[in-house]
Amino acid sequence: MRSEIIYQLNSDEDYYYYLRENPIWHKILSIYPDRLKDFLDDYKVARKKRAIDKIDDINVLLNLADSFLKK
Secondary structure, three states: OOHHHHHHHHOOHHHHHHHHHOOHHHHHHHHOHHHHHHHHHHHHHHOOOOHHHHHHHHHHHHHHHHHHHHO
16 A cells, blocks of 8 residues: 555544455555545545534434423
8 A cells, every 4th residue: 555545544543443344445545546535435424424424413412402301
């Protein structure tokens, strides 16, 4: 794997955990290092790191708090 890919993966330890869970990405990144953006997009979807996922989480917490306050 290229050093710039490894440098990018070192920025977050969870990337390595995701690579262990999905070893096909290790092969893809070794052959096609330009697919790093695809890897990061796939990671964000799988780990629910997108902004829309965070908004959904906040919405669930607000609904839970609302249900507790109504009782």
